[in-house]
Structures are given as C-alpha cells and as structure tokens.
Amino acid sequence: MPAQARVIPDLYEVIEAVPSRGASDRAAAGSRGLERIFVRVTGDTDIGSDPRVQPVLQEAQQYLQSYRYGREDNELFLHLSYDPRAISDRVRELQLPVWPNNRPGTLVWMAVDTLRNGRSGLSEQDSPELFAALDAMAMERGLPVEFPVMDLNDLRNMPLGNLWAQDERAAERAAVRYGPDATLMGRLLELSGDRWQADWLLIHGGRSYAFDASGDSLEEVAIRGIDGAADLLAERYAVRPDSSGKQNAVILEISGVDSFADYSRASDYLQGLAQVSSAELLSVDGDRMRFALTTAARMQNLRDALALNRQLKAQADADPIDLSGYRAPLGSAQHPLRYRWH
Numbered sequence: 001m002p003a004q005a006r007v008i009p010d011l012y013e014v015i016e017a018v019p020s021r022g023a024s025d026r027a028a029a030g031s032r033g034l035e036r037i038f039v040r041v042t043g044d045t046d047i048g049s050d051p052r053v054q055p056v057l058q059e060a061q062q063y064l065q066s067y068r069y070g071r072e073d074n075e076l077f078l079h080l081s082y083d084p085r086a087i088s089d090r091v092r093e094l095q096l097p098v099w100p101n102n103r104p105g106t107l108v109w110m111a112v113d114t115l116r117n118g119r120s121g122l123s124e125q126d127s128p129e130l131f132a133a134l135d136a137m138a139m140e141r142g143l144p145v146e147f148p149v150m151d152l153n154d155l156r157n158m159p160l161g162n163l164w165a166q167d168e169r170a171a172e173r174a175a176v177r178y179g180p181d182a183t184l185m186g187r188l189l190e191l192s193g194d195r196w197q198a199d200w201l202l203i204h205g206g207r208s209y210a211f212d213a214s215g216d217s218l219e220e221v222a223i224r225g226i227d228g229a230a231d232l233l234a235e236r237y238a239v240r241p242d243s244s245g246k247q248n249a250v251i252l253e254i255s256g257v258d259s260f261a262d263y264s265r266a267s268d269y270l271q272g273l274a275q276v277s278s279a280e281l282l283s284v285d286g287d288r289m290r291f292a293l294t295t296a297a298r299m300q301n302l303r304d305a306l307a308l309n310r311q312l313k314a315q316a317d318a319d320p321i322d323l324s325g326y327r328a329p330l331g332s333a334q335h336p337l338r339y340r341w342h
Contacts, residue, residue: 008101008142011040012065012082019076021069026078030060030067033080034087040142041091043099043234045227052094063087097238100274102308104181104204104233105144108134109171110222111163114190121160122188123150130219137223141230146178153177163187166201168208181308182233186225188218196221202229205236205307236304239274239297247277250293250302250331254312256341258287265311266341267291275305290336299331312339 014036016029034057035048047053056063065083069076091098110122124131124147131147138145148154154174162170164187171183182204189197195214198221202209209232213224252270257263266289270279275297282290295302306312315338328334 008040008103008144010139011101011142012037012084012087014080016078016080017075018069018078021076026067027061029078030064030080031057033078034060034063034082036140037082037087038091038096040140041087041099042097043141043230043238044097045231047096050096052096056090056094063090092241095241097234097240098274099142099234099238100305101142103142103144103237104308105146106182106184106202106204106229106233107146107148107175107178107180108184108186108226109148109158109163109174110186110188110225111160112188112190112218113164115192119160119164121150121155121158121163123147125150130222133219133223134226137226138230141227141234143226143230143233145184145226146180148174148178166199168201168203171203182229184225184229186222188221190218198222198225200225200228202232204233205304237301237308239301241296247294247296248331250295250299251282251333251336252279252291252293252331253288253336253338254291254341255288255315255338257289262341263289269309269311273305275302303337306337306339311341313342314338315340 014033016033018025018029035053038047038053038056039045044050048057063082063086064080066081068079070079071077088098111119112122113119122130134145134147148158154177157174157177158170163185166185166187171185175183182202185201185203187199191197194216196216196218198213200211200213202211211228211232213221213228215221215224254266257266267279267281270276270291270293273279276293276295278294280292280294282292293302297305303314307314331337
C-alpha cells in the first residue's frame with residue numbers, strides 16, 4: 001500500500017553561517033535565508049532571480065518570526081524561523097507556484113562503481129558523511145527522503161545487478177518494506193581524471209523519469225540526484241496560478257464513508273488541499289458523498305495531489321458515453337472524479 005505523503009514540519013526554518021552578531025550581518029543572513037525558503041515553497045531553484053521576488057528579499061526582516069545564535073566548531077550560526085502565513089500570502093499575491101508541504105516520501109537506492117573497488121551498493125552505515133550531505137540537500141529542497149538499511153532483506157529484494165540495471169520491478173518489490181510514495185535509483189560511476197557520472201531514475205505514480213548528472217566527486221553527483229528528483233516532483237505537484245484567474249468547478253464523489261469521523265476527515269482533507277480553494281458538500285447518499293471543488297489547478301495536477309492520500313483510492317470510471325456518443329467531461333456531474341475511502 002502506498003504511504004501517506006510526508007508533511008515537512010520545518011519548511012520555514014534555516015540555519016545561516018554569519019561572521020558576527022552585528023545587525024548588517026543578520027540582515028544579510030535573513031535575505032539569504034528567505035531566498036532558501038522561497039525555493040522550498042515554490043520548488044523553483046531560480047526563484048531568487050525572479051524580479052518579483054528580489055524586492056521581497058530586501059524586506060526579509062518583515063517575514064522573520066524568530067532568530068537565535070549558536071556555535072559549532074568555533075563557527076557562529078544564525079537559526080532563522082520565518083512566518084509561514086506571511087510568506088504564503090506573499091507567494092499568492094505575487095502569483096508564484098506553490099509546492100504544498102505534503103510531499104512524496106522518496107526512497108533512495110544507490111550503487112557505485114569505482115576504479116579501485118568495482119561495483120557495490122551504498123549504505124548509510126558505510127558512508128555516513130555522504131548520506132549526511134544527501135540529507136542536507138533533501139532538507140534544503142524540502143523533500144522527505146529515506147534510505148534502505150541495506151541488510152540481508154534489502155540485498156535479497158534488491159540485488160546489486162537489479163539496482164545497477166535500475167530494474168523497476170525489483171524497485172516495486174523492495175519498496176514494500178518501506179512504503180514510499182516514490183523511489184529514486186542511482187548508479188554512480190567513477191571515470192578517469194577525477195570525474196564522476198551518475199544516471200538516475202525516479203519512479204512515482206506509474207511514471208518513470210530518467211536524468212543524469214556529472215561532477216568532480218561522488219558527493220556532487222549524488223547530491224544532484226536529490227536535487228533533480230525534487231525538481232521533477234515540484235514540477236508535478238506545484239500549484240501554478242492561472243494568469244486569467246479562472247476557477248473551475250470539479251465534481252468529486254467519495255464512496256465508503258460510513259461514519260461521521262470519516263466524513264470529517266475526508267472533508268478536512270479536501271478543504272486543506274493547496275489545489276482547492278473550496279470544497280462544498282453537494283449530497284450524501286448512503287456511504288457516498290459528492291463534493292464540488294473549486295480549483296484553478298489543471299485536472300492532472302489535482303488528481304496527482306489526491307493520489308498522495310493513502311485513504312483515497314481511485315475508482316474505475318463508469319461509462320460516461322451516452323447513446324448519442326457524447327462523452328461527459330471528467331469532473332462534471334455526469335462524470336465525476338470517483339474515489340473510495342478506506
């Protein structure tokens with residue numbers, strides 16, 4: 001069963017190195033930190049160069065909720081916490097994309113081929129510094145990741161040959177233990193001349209996305225795998241405002257709702273979706289409820305978001321074609337989106 005999408009709790013918190021406790025250094029760190037927050041919230045790594053965002057970064061103090069200093073290894077750091085509501089309001093005002101904070105949990109498998117030692121699987125236990133760098137990049141992008149423990153069970157479910165071949169069936173079998181929303185598989189190859197090449201495959205929602213990376217170190221190409229996966233998932237799930245401001249009504253039918261508690265959870269979930277501006281209950285018939293969702297999101301974007309909830313299972317469409325050959329549009333009253341609550 002697919003796992004519930006992970007909600008990122010510290011999306012609006014960053015740590016910046018500073019040379020002193022002076023006001024100017026704090027203001028500069030506040031601007032840098034706010035740019036990092038905008039990258040997390042929008043999913044766009046180039047958002048800081050957007051002309052709409054640059055003036056906001058100069059006013060970073062207005063969005064700062066709290067800050068504190070700390071020292072580690074004789075270096076001074078500033079812990080910054082920003083106001084989620086103020087930033088969300090500004091993002092909407094500027095009509096920037098929004099990547100909601102319930103994001104696909106991603107299981108990361110990696111195999112390496114070095115000139116000296118040949119081919120092997122990578123584990124957190126054997127390469128703690130590398131995996132710490134991957135964790136840091138995942139936190140920077142707001143992408144929840146998990147790494148297999150690489151014990152005998154994992155080695156049996158995901159043999160090295162299958163991992164190197166990026167076998168999607170093996171990935172599906174091996175994922176049963178962890179229940180991720182997405183699987184990222186990487187094969188990292190050491191080349192001559194201190195160069196590295198990595199081939200990555202992201203598997204999510206019945207689709208596969210291949211991309212590559214090159215660099216001067218194992219860490220560099222590994223980090224780019226996390227970064228690339230975040231780009232792809234943000235592209236799929238970010239809510240992009242319609243320049244026309246047009247809102248559409250989508251009819252959604254949920255069956256299997258046989259208690260008031262289930263109704264409340266389903267209703268709260270729909271109301272909380274970033275893709276949905278309102279969710280109005282239209283009717284209740286036994287264990288079946290109909291909602292009218294108001295959304296500016298594309299239909300596929302909305303369906304992708306709904307698929308992240310493990311309690312909603314998409315149902316096969318009833319035949320929406322009448323005797324004249326007319327096909328009712330998906331999301332209409334005659335052809336609603338159909339899900340079952342379980």
